[in-house]
Every structure is written in C-alpha cells, then in structure tokens.
Amino acid sequence: MIVIVGGGQAAAQLVFSLRQGGGQERILLLSEETHLPYQHPPLSKAYLSGAVDRQRLWIRSADFYRDRDIDLRPGQRVVNVDRAALEVHTAAGECFAYDRLALTCGARVRRLAVPGDTLQGVHYLRTLDDADALVHALQDAVNVVVVGGGFLGLEFAAMGTFLGKSVVLLETAAQLIPRVGAACIREFYRARHEQHGVRVHTGVQVAEFAGADGRVREVRCGDGAVHPADVVLVSVGVIPNTELAEAAGLETCNGVLVDAQARSSDPAVVCAGDLAACVQTWAHDTTAAIRLESVQNATDQARTAAATLLGEAPREGTPVPWFWSDQYKLKLQMAGLSGGHDTQVVRGQPDTAAFAVCYFREAQFIAMDSIARPADHAAARKLLARGVALTPEQAADENFALKSLL
Numbered sequence: 403m404i405v406i407v408g409g410g411q412a413a414a415q416l417v418f419s420l421r422q423g424g425g426q427e428r429i430l431l432l433s434e435e436t437h438l439p440y441q442h443p444p445l446s447k448a449y450l451s452g453a454v455d456r457q458r459l460w461i462r463s464a465d466f467y468r469d470r471d472i473d474l475r476p477g478q479r480v481v482n483v484d485r486a487a488l489e490v491h492t493a494a495g496e497c498f499a500y501d502r503l504a505l506t507c508g509a510r511v512r513r514l515a516v517p518g519d520t521l522q523g524v525h526y527l528r529t530l531d532d533a534d535a536l537v538h539a540l541q542d543a544v545n546v547v548v549v550g551g552g553f554l555g556l557e558f559a560a561m562g563t564f565l566g567k568s569v570v571l572l573e574t575a576a577q578l579i580p581r582v583g584a585a586c587i588r589e590f591y592r593a594r595h596e597q598h599g600v601r602v603h604t605g606v607q608v609a610e611f612a613g614a615d616g617r618v619r620e621v622r623c624g625d626g627a628v629h630p631a632d633v634v635l636v637s638v639g640v641i642p643n644t645e646l647a648e649a650a651g652l653e654t655c656n657g658v659l660v661d662a663q664a665r666s667s668d669p670a671v672v673c674a675g676d677l678a679a680c681v682q683t684w685a686h687d688t689t690a691a692i693r694l695e696s697v698q699n700a701t702d703q704a705r706t707a708a709a710t711l712l713g714e715a716p717r718e719g720t721p722v723p724w725f726w727s728d729q730y731k732l733k734l735q736m737a738g739l740s741g742g743h744d745t746q747v748v749r750g751q752p753d754t755a756a757f758a759v760c761y762f763r764e765a766q767f768i769a770m771d772s773i774a775r776p777a778d779h780a781a782a783r784k785l786l787a788r789g790v791a792l793t794p795e796q797a798a799d800e801n802f803a804l805k806s807l808l
C-alpha cells in the first residue's frame with residue numbers, strides 16, 4: 403500500500419505517474435481539503451475575474467481516480483506518522499497502514515503579525531476556499547490594499563485593477579519581486595503596474611490593520627501613511643508544512659530534506675513539491691537544499707518520486723527549474739536559477755514589452771527571465787538541459803536565433 407498525504411499538484415502528478423508507470427499497488431490519497439486536487443495558478447489570476455470557472459481547476463476528474471483504482475479521500479487531515487509501525491493517523495481517528503509513504507503536504511501562508519490581522523476583509527490566498535472568499539469580498543470593494551510585492555501580490559494587484567478597484571501595493575523591500583535577478587525587469591513591472599493605476603509603495607512596513615465593527619477600514623504604515631481598505635490581501639510568503647515530518651523524526655531544514663530521487667531520510671518515505679527541500683543541480687550553491695515553489699517543481703519531483711517508488715533506475719540530477727507569472731496581458735517566464743550570476747545581458751528592448759535577461763556565471767549561461775518571448779524561453783530551457791554553450795554576445799543579439807544552437 404502506498405499512502406499519499408496531501409492532495410495538491412504534486413499528489414495528482416504522483417498518482418498519475420505511478421499508474422502510467424505500471425504500478426499496481428494500492429494507492430490511498432489522504433487530502434485535508436474537501437476538493438479534488440486542483441491547480442493553484444488561476445486562483446491569483448483568471449479565477450478572480452470569473453474567466454476560469456471551477457470545473458477547469460481540477461487537475462483530473464473524479465472519474466480519473468476511480469478508473470485507476472486510486473482511493474481518494476478528501477477531508478482527511480493526517481495528524482501523525484508512526485514510522486515504526488508504518489501507520490498514519492487522521493484527525494478523524496482513523497489509522498491506515500502503509501508500505502511506502504509519500505508526503506506532499508505543500509505549504510501554508512505566512513501570516514503578518516500586526517494588530518488587526520484577524521479583522522474581516524483581511525485575506526490570505528493559498529487555497530480554493532481562500533480564492534472563493536476573495537471573489538466574494540471583491541464584489542462590493544472599492545479600495546484594495548495588497549501587502550507584499552512578490553509574484554502573487556502583483557498578480558492580484560493586476561486583477562484588482564482589471565476589476566475596476568482602486569489598488570495600493572505595499573512592499574517592505576526597496577524593490578518589487580526580489581526573486582527576479584534583474585533590476586530592469588523589476589522596474590519594468592513597477593512601471594507597468596503604475597501605468598494601470600496601482601499606487602506602489604516600496605520600503606514600507608505595515609504597522610496595523612484598523613477597522614470598525616470587526617471590519618478592516620484602513621491599513622496604517624510605519625511611516626505614518628494611512629490607506630483606506632475594504633479588502634486587504636496579505637501575500638508575504640509561505641511556510642512549508644513540515645510538522646508531520648518533524649514529529650516523525652525525518653530530517654528537515656525549511657522543508658523535508660530529499661535527495662535527487664525524492665527520497666527522504668527514511669527510504670520508505672518520499673516527498674515532493676513545496677514541502678521538499680533538495681540540493682538543486684542548477685543552483686549556485688550545490689551544497690544547500692532549497693525549496694522551489696512552482697508547478698514545474700511539484701510535477702517533476704512527483705514524477706521522480708513515482709519512479710523511485712516503482713524501483714526505476716535513478717535519475718541524473720534535478721530538472722531545469724522554470725516558472726511563469728501572468729500580469730495584465732504579459733507573461734513572464736523564468737528558466738534556470740539566476741542566483742550567483744556575475745553577468746546580465748539584455749536581449750531586446752524593455753520599452754517594447756518583449757525582452758529577456760540572460761544570466762551568466764563565470765561565462766556560463768545559467769538562467770533567463772523573459773517577457774513575451776516564449777520562443778526564447780523554450781530555447782533557454784533546452785539549452786540549459788542539454789548543457790549547450792551560449793555566449794553573452796549571442797544572447798545580446800536579438801536576431802540570433804537561440805534555437806539554432808540546439
């Protein structure tokens with residue numbers, strides 16, 4: 403029996419890959435949420451405007467799990483893993499035995515510890531239920547304040563303006579999207595948001611959410627600024643759900659430590675997705691385990707975990723990381739990991755809103771962030787995966803077709 407804890411992106415891929423790979427073992431999928439496993443990306447994008455409906459969020463239909471004999475049990479929170487007895491226990495008091503266990507419990511939102519954080523109208527966004535609450539709250543809202551200028555906060559700000567709201571965006575760091583390596587991309591997005599009417603304030607700390615009758619009315623900042631608010635979205639990062647693994651004595655470090663085969667410190671336990679911390683072939687520091695929060699990582703790592711459970715030959719290294727973000731009508735695509743780069747080369751003109759930044763470390767091409775250049779993104783992923791050399795001069799020449807190197 404394979405027991406999977408957590409019913410999100412990684413779990414859905416894991417069961418698919420197990421059956422696709424010929425696995426006949428019984429599979430029990432225990433998921434805390436009451437929904438079928440669903441895609442998260444639309445929740446901060448088209449789902450908020452109604453352009454994507456609920457049915458399109460499900461990664462697989464209910465029939466898919468039934469037809470493949472996958473025992474999917476929504477609404478089941480696992481509260482304990484007993485590795486000695488090879489059992490998991492649920493909050494409802496049930497006990498299930500396993501031969502192998504997969505932890506795909508993901509992450510939860512980091513809460514902002516300031517006064518007023520529990521007022522009605524102060525929202526966080528991780529789950530479908532969170533998104534439904536936001537859709538409802540936005541209906542009558544005039545003033546929206548977004549706390550946090552990462553990808554999720556920016557996507558929400560873009561949707562807020564699309565829905566006709568007055569949007570203020572507050573970020574503690576000096577610049578938006580610190581995860582992006584190139585200042586020109588961070589500045590491009592700031593300008594784009596300001597053009598759409600978002601009032602962006604960087605270098606500010608939220609001091610308090612203030613309200614009346616239990617409802618938020620304004621956001622007060624450390625610099626004395628006060629922003630009226632009917633709806634606040636706090637988006638200041640996530641915390642991996644490591645508690646089960648920690649209590650079970652698995653090795654953890656800001657995530658469950660896994661090797662390139664998705665194996666935890668217990669050979670009977672694999673882990674994948676936002677919860678897993680792994681040394682990445684593509685990172686600057688190849689000694690430290692890191693977590694990648696992306697659909698690509700969840701699906702690729704789940705494929706690897708399935709291969710491990712099926713006893714397939716070990717895979718070499720970790721796949722090239724990639725990520726995307728949709729804001730307004732622009733798609734930002736990231737390939738590789740730009741941390742530790744020493745050279746940046748801009749490809750194309752930022753003022754055309756279709757350009758890329760290529761990152762190099764010791765003359766080696768390591769990553770690309772591109773806006774509205776899907777062909778360059780696709781080529782970059784292949785160049786990285788195949789270890790094909792790209793020079794800064796070739797990257798800078800917009801007329802040089804990257805795919806000609808493949």
Ligand SMILES: Cc1cc2nc3c(=O)[nH]c(=O)nc-3n(C[C@H](O)[C@H](O)[C@H](O)COP(=O)(O)OP(=O)(O)OC[C@H]3O[C@@H](n4cnc5c(N)ncnc54)[C@H](O)[C@@H]3O)c2cc1C
Pocket residue numbers: 407408409410411412413432433434435441442443444445446478479480481506507508509527528529554643646674675676677694695696697698700724725726727728
């Ligand atoms: C709003 C939003 C937008 C995003 N947009 C993008 C994007 O544009 N591009 C991109 O690449 N990535 C995006 N991501 C990130 C991506 O969705 C995640 O990296 C991915 O969902 C991680 O998959 P996972 O299976 O590890 O975790 P999840 O999909 O979060 O699934 C974990 C599941 O485990 C359940 N669980 C936790 N603990 C227990 C327990 N004890 N017992 C039972 N069940 C448990 C949770 O309730 C949850 O259902 C976005 C994420 C969010 C929230």
